[in-house]
Amino acid sequence: xxxxxxxxxxxxxxxxxxxxxxxxxxxxxxxxxxxxxxxxxxxxxxxxxxxxxxxxxxxxxxxxxxxxxxxxxxxxxxxxxxxxxxxxxxxxxxxxxxxxxxxxxxxxxxxxxxxxxxxxxxxxxxxxxxxxxxxxxxxxxxxxxxxxxxxxxxxxxxxxxxxxxxxxxxxxxxxxxxxxxxxxxxxxxxxxxxxxxxxxxxxxxxxxxxxxxxxxxxxxxxxxxxxxxxxxxxxxxxxxxxxxxxxxxxxxxxxxxxxxxxxxxxxxxxxxxxxxxxxxxxxxxxxxxxxxxxxxxxxxxxxxxxxxxxxxxxxxxxx
Amino acid sequence: xxxxxxxxxxxxxxxxxxxxxxxxxxxxxxxxxxxxxxxxxxxxxxxxxxxxxxxxxxxxxxxxxxxxxxxxxxxxxxxxxxxxxxxxxxxxxxxxxxxxxxxxxxxxxxxxxxxxxxxxxxxxxxxxxxxxxxxxxxxxxxxxxxxxxxxxxxxxxxxxxxxxxxxxxxxxxxxxxxxxxxxxxxxxxxxxxxxxxxxxxxxxxxxxxxxxxxxxxxxxxxxxxxxxxxxxxxxxxxxxxxxxxxxxxxxxxxxxxxxxxxxxxxxxxxxxxxxxxxxxxxxxx
Numbered sequence: 001x002x003x004x005x006x007x008x009x010x011x012x013x014x015x016x017x018x019x020x021x022x023x024x025x026x027x028x029x030x031x032x033x034x035x036x037x038x039x040x041x042x043x044x045x046x047x048x049x050x051x052x053x054x055x056x057x058x059x060x061x062x063x064x065x066x067x068x069x070x071x072x073x074x075x076x077x078x079x080x081x082x083x084x085x086x087x088x089x090x091x092x093x094x095x096x097x098x099x100x101x102x103x104x105x106x107x108x109x110x111x112x113x114x115x116x117x118x119x120x121x122x123x124x125x126x127x128x129x130x131x132x133x134x135x136x137x138x139x140x141x142x143x144x145x146x147x148x149x150x151x152x153x154x155x156x157x158x159x160x161x162x163x164x165x166x167x168x169x170x171x172x173x174x175x176x177x178x179x180x181x182x183x184x185x186x187x188x189x190x191x192x193x194x195x196x197x198x199x200x201x202x203x204x205x206x207x208x209x210x211x212x213x214x215x216x217x218x219x220x221x222x223x224x225x226x227x228x229x230x231x232x233x234x235x236x237x238x239x240x241x242x243x244x245x246x247x248x249x250x251x252x253x254x255x256x257x258x259x260x261x262x263x264x265x266x267x268x269x270x271x272x273x274x275x276x277x278x279x280x281x282x283x284x285x286x287x288x289x290x291x292x293x294x295x296x297x298x299x300x301x302x303x304x305x306x307x308x309x310x311x312x313x314x315x316x317x318x319x
Numbered sequence: 320x321x322x323x324x325x326x327x328x329x330x331x332x333x334x335x336x337x338x339x340x341x342x343x344x345x346x347x348x349x350x351x352x353x354x355x356x357x358x359x360x361x362x363x364x365x366x367x368x369x370x371x372x373x374x375x376x377x378x379x380x381x382x383x384x385x386x387x388x389x390x391x392x393x394x395x396x397x398x399x400x401x402x403x404x405x406x407x408x409x410x411x412x413x414x415x416x417x418x419x420x421x422x423x424x425x426x427x428x429x430x431x432x433x434x435x436x437x438x439x440x441x442x443x444x445x446x447x448x449x450x451x452x453x454x455x456x457x458x459x460x461x462x463x464x465x466x467x468x469x470x471x472x473x474x475x476x477x478x479x480x481x482x483x484x485x486x487x488x489x490x491x492x493x494x495x496x497x498x499x500x501x502x503x504x505x506x507x508x509x510x511x512x513x514x515x516x517x518x519x520x521x522x523x524x525x526x527x528x529x530x531x532x533x534x535x536x537x538x539x540x541x542x543x544x545x546x547x548x549x550x551x552x553x554x555x556x557x558x559x560x561x562x563x564x565x566x567x568x569x570x571x572x573x574x575x576x577x578x579x580x581x582x583x584x585x586x587x588x589x590x591x592x593x594x595x596x597x598x599x600x601x602x603x604x
Contacts, residue, residue, distance in 0.1 A: 015444045022453070029457045141581035143533045145540045146574040149556060149563060157564040252448035256537055260560070271541060274456040282456060286449060293446045 078280035098265035117200025136194035244300030342586020360393035406532035412470025421481025
């Protein structure tokens with residue numbers, strides 16, 4: 001287990017290294033450079049040359065990369081050009097806000113998705129199953145950004161129950177804070193719940209037809225017990241894999257949802273950086289997103305191992 | 320007589336599943352709109368008329384007008400072609416890069432396999448939208464660049480699928496026969512293995528198109544894809560954002576059309592997959 005964990009951590013370090021090179025190299029293609037952005041397009045050429053010299057923009061790209069990368073390792077993410085502030089604290093706040101959004105969402109997706117999956121599997125062939133099947137099929141075809149639009153129209157416009165955009169700190173009161181979270185979370189989880197429930201349903205149906213479930217029923221165990229203790233643990237394994245994949249989908253969704261709802265998270269910060277051509281901010285955001293994604297995948301794999309006793313990473317049973 | 324009754328028997332045994340018939344019908348409709356969109360639309364998609372801005376649906380403008388007085392129905396119809404082209408284009412790009420790599424990795428194994436698959440592992444370790452953002456952030460966005468960005472995202476999936484099919488086929492007897500005949504490697508890959516691998520690849524590609532359409536729309540929505548004044552669905556919805564309460568039709572029309580298109584392609588794709596792999600039918604029914 002420890003060996004497996006170490007191998008994965010080395011792998012994550014490699015991924016981040018490769019991606020940081022790719023990100024740094026790609027952002028060099030962007031039109032204009034940092035000196036032009038600080039001084040503006042109409043600055044005298046000698047001033048631009050001076051600043052380029054000061055910032056080391058004339059050094060070879062490998063030297064610039066190592067300067068930037070060693071800064072990253074020391075926790076120095078550079079200075080945002082547009083906001084004129086160090087990036088690290090900005091990013092820290094944004095990351096915390098995004099983590100809150102993602103955390104609530106993934107828990108809701110797991111709970112509601114699995115519940116709906118079991119419910120439809122147990123009611124297989126009944127009207128409720130058919131309705132859920134059609135609804136989830138259509139829901140899967142709706143992109144997050146359209147859910148955002150529909151949710152704003154319905155809950156903020158027509159019903160007027162919730163604020164359309166923005167974020168309120170917890171200090172403003174629990175109700176105000178929560179009311180700003182409802183719509184982003186709602187739009188994030190809708191499609192994923194459909195995804196998870198469809199998968200749980202099909203794996204549950206398969207398990208319910210297996211012989212050991214038949215045996216459990218034949219022993220006269222109550223149906224509730226058969227489903228909870230016998231069928232569910234095995235039916236959930238594919239669901240956990242899909243939840244791991246959905247973390248990636250969720251991160252894509254978060255970029256869109258945060259932008260639409262003006263929620264101050266990592267995704268919005270990245271899009272802001274791209275729109276404003278704030279090169280250091282783009283670089284820092286992208287590296288952090290890659291890192292978060294790599295760790296999210298690791299956690300998902302560990303969870304899978306924990307739920308599935310047949311898998312012993314790096315052990316004698318084989319991988 | 321016998322030749323005539325044989326197809327009837329086959330049809331009786333395997334009727335086309337109802338969802339696929341529905342999906343097929345819907346898809347034909349979407350494709351017709353994509354082909355004849357500009358001819359069908361009552362107004363030019365970019366004709367502005369400030370006196371007619373934000374008009375609700377009426378006889379003159381069946382789906383109303385947007386902030387510049389442009390006809391929403393016309394823009395929605397014209398946008399169909401763009402969305403389908405983006406979906407198809409991105410999928411073709413992922414096929415063009417992914418299938419040869421998968422063939423090489425699956426057939427030659429060893430170092431080639433190792434190199435290709437490790438590279439794909441790196442690509443998969445990056446959140447999908449990030450690759451697209453990286454490509455679109457550093458260059459000025461155009462239509463073909465968003466298609467390229469979305470296409471590259473799905474390369475690893477195509478490589479993995481093609482590789483696994485190739486692995487299976489490479490040990491088949493007819494491939495060994497070809498090798499014994501002294502056929503060249505490239506000939507075996509593209510003339511012997513590829514034609515047999517196509518069915519699985521095509522089904523996956525059909526389902527990929529919808530992901531590509533949705534992702535391309537999301538990128539346009541974020542302002543990183545198709546640029547104004549083009550009539551792209553994602554872009555139209557982004558432009559409708561300031562007017563959600565007073566003019567909801569601007570956002571709803573392209574959004575619902577997008578969902579309709581994706582459902583149509585998904586139904587056909589799922590039907591294709593089921594007819595190829597009967598085991599799936601039992602699992603999902």
